[in-house]
Each structure stands twice: as structure tokens, then as C-alpha cells.
Amino acid sequence: MEITAIYFIKLLMLPPASLLLMAMAGLLLRKYRWGLPLTTAGLLILTTLSLPVVTEIIAGTLETYPPVTADKITAFKPQAIVVLGGGENSGLEYHQARTVNERTLLRLRYAAKLARDTGLPVLVSGGKVFQEEYPPEAQLMAEVLQNEFHIPVKWQEPSSRNTAENARFSRQLLQTQAMDKILLVTQAFHIPRAVWSFQNAGFQVLAAPTAFFSGSPSESPLRFIPSANALEKTFLVLHEYLGLLWYRLNSPVQS
Numbered sequence: 001m002e003i004t005a006i007y008f009i010k011l012l013m014l015p016p017a018s019l020l021l022m023a024m025a026g027l028l029l030r031k032y033r034w035g036l037p038l039t040t041a042g043l044l045i046l047t048t049l050s051l052p053v054v055t056e057i058i059a060g061t062l063e064t065y066p067p068v069t070a071d072k073i074t075a076f077k078p079q080a081i082v083v084l085g086g087g088e089n090s091g092l093e094y095h096q097a098r099t100v101n102e103r104t105l106l107r108l109r110y111a112a113k114l115a116r117d118t119g120l121p122v123l124v125s126g127g128k129v130f131q132e133e134y135p136p137e138a139q140l141m142a143e144v145l146q147n148e149f150h151i152p153v154k155w156q157e158p159s160s161r162n163t164a165e166n167a168r169f170s171r172q173l174l175q176t177q178a179m180d181k182i183l184l185v186t187q188a189f190h191i192p193r194a195v196w197s198f199q200n201a202g203f204q205v206l207a208a209p210t211a212f213f214s215g216s217p218s219e220s221p222l223r224f225i226p227s228a229n230a231l232e233k234t235f236l237v238l239h240e241y242l243g244l245l246w247y248r249l250n251s252p253v254q255s
Contacts, residue, residue, distance in 0.1 A: 004130065014238055016231060019046040049234045050226035059213035059237050063188040065195070068208040073118060073183065076206040080154070080174060081118070083111035083185040084166050084194060085126025085137040098134045100144055103187060103211075108141060110210035111185045112149035120183065121154035123173065125166040128158075163193050164247060167201035180204055188212040189237050193244050213237065 011017050019042045026039030048054055086103030100108065104126075115122050122145065126137030136158035145151045155173050160166045174180070181204045186194045188209035198205045213233050 007129075010239065010242065013242065014235055015049050016046055016235070019043070019049075046231075047226050050228070050231040051224060052227060052230040053223040055230040055233045055237070056214050056223070058234060059189055062192060062237055062240055063209065063212055063214045065188065065191045065207040065209050067212075068114075068183070068206060070117070072206060073114075076183075076204075077181060078118075078120060078183040078206055079179040079181045080123055080177075081111055081114055081120045081183045081185060081208075082123045082125060082170055082174075082198070083107050083141070084163070084190070085124070085141055086187065086190075088134075088137055088140055098131075098140060100137070100140050104137070104141060105144070106211040107185055107187060108144050108149065110208065112145060112151045114183060114185065114208060115151045118183070122151060123155040123157060123170055123182075124153055125157040125160055125170050127160045127165070129161050163190070163197045163243070166194070167197040167203070170198070171201040171203065175202075182206070183208050185210065188214075189233075189240050193240055193247060196244070197247065 012021070022042030023039045023046075026035045026037070026042060029035035029038065049058075084107065085100070086107060087101040088098045088104065089101040091097060091099035108124075111122060114120070124138045124141040124145065126141060128134065128136050136156075138156040138158040142153040142156050145153050157166070157169045157173055160169050170182075174182070180202060182198065184191070184194055184198055184203075184205050185208045188211060191207045191209040195205050195207050213236075
């Protein structure tokens with residue numbers, strides 16, 4: 001299936017699109033006794049998923065890998081750091097067509113810290129998903145790491161379009177260097193799918209999650225007020241659950 005079609009279907013399946021479609025369907029069918037309940041249910045679920053407190057709870061069920069420690073790194077003895085791309089944005093203010101987005105920047109910032117702490121070589125992984133005329137994400141990531149964080153990038157993997165391809169193509173690069181033990185950097189909500197994919201590609205993986213959505217919640221009453229930011233985070237977590245299900249149904253498990 002075309003990658004664009006897959007992303008389109010995912011957007012329709014996940015909130016807010018799926019719940020807005022439910023609410024609209026209820027309005028169109030309001031002459032029937034279940035039309036109004038359908039609209040009400042769609043809007044109530046959408047509101048619930050927009051609550052920061054709900055986002056924290058849902059994210060906590062997925063963010064099961066704790067922050068990595070220096071002791072764990074020492075004991076594991078990784079051979080390289082692999083950091084995964086999370087998207088890109090317009091780079092007009094930087095006088096370039098594209099640059100990394102906020103999610104990718106968070107991952108790069110943490111990868112830079114780990115690289116300084118450990119001295120390990122870095123591989124950046126990310127290709128082109130939709131816009132073929134722009135540079136691959138790995139190139140943009142390497143530019144940020146080298147020019148802004150002053151961290152050299154040893155390898156660029158510019159062909160992957162999803163997490164499974166991140167793993168497979170990174171394996172092809174590092175296998176030539178006899179490297180199979182990696183420190184894997186991505187966001188905490190993405191770590192379970194990333195670890196699963198890289199292990200299935202043949203790597204030994206030490207997870208290095210960053211940018212947790214869950215954790216120690218505050219007592220602020222704002223946690224109980226719907227927000228677009230909370231809804232975006234909920235969307236990302238539910239997207240990960242959908243991705244995990246898809247991968248487990250379609251990828252053979254390797255021993």
C-alpha cells in the first residue's frame with residue numbers, strides 16, 4: 001500500500017478525526033434515536049482525550065522504559081548511538097527549505113548529551129516520507145548535531161520511511177562495522193516500538209528514552225482543562241499503540 005494512503009487511513013482512525021467523524025455522523029442521523037447519543041459520545045470522548053491528566057495516564061501505559069543511567073551504559077557497553085528522526089518543518093527562518101521539527105530536536109539534544117558523556121559514534125536515521133524534493137531527514141539531523149550541538153555524525157541512514165525501516169537500514173550500515181550493540185535514542189512514547197523493531201533487525205538494544213509525557217504529575221487544576229497540546233500528545237501515544245499492533249501482526253518475530 002502507498003505510504004501516503006497508509007498515513008491517510010491512520011489519520012482517519014485516530015482522534016480527533018475519527019471522533020469528529022463520529023459526531024458528524026450522529027448529526028446526519030439525528031432523526032434516528034441513536035443519532036444524538038453518537039454525537040454526544042464522540043464529543044465527550046474527544047474532550048476526555050484532551051485532558052492533560054488523561055494524557056499522562058495513557059502515556060504512562062506506554063512509557064515503560066525508565067531513563068537510562070550511566071551504570072547501565074557502562075554495564076551494557078554499547079558500540080554506537082542510534083537516534084531516530086521524528087519529522088521536519090519549514091526552515092524559512094534558517095534560510096533553508098526544511099529543518100528538523102520539535103520532536104526530532106528533542107531526540108537530537110539528548111543524543112548530543114549521551115555522545116558527550118560516552119564518546120560513542122552517532123548514527124542518525126530518517127529518510128523522505130512525502131516530499132522527495134527536500135533533503136532526507138538524516139541529513140537535516142546531521143547538520144543540527146554538527147553545526148548546533150558540535151557533535152560529529154559518523155553515519156547517516158537516509159532511506160527509511162518508518163521505524164521498521166529505521167531498524168533494517170541501520171542494521172545494514174552498522175553490520176559492516178561489526179556493531180550490533182546500540183544505545184537507541186527516541187522519545188519515551190516511541191521507545192517500545194523502536195526497541196522491538198531494532199531487536200527484530202538483529203541488534204542488542206539499550207533504550208535511551210527522552211521527552212516523557214508521563215512522570216510525576218503536578219497538582220495544577222489546569223490538568224483537568226482540555227487543551228490542544230494534551231490532545232496532540234494523546235494522538236501520538238495512540239498512534240504508537242496502533243503502530244505496535246500493526247508491526248506485531250505483520251512482522252515475523254526473529255529468535
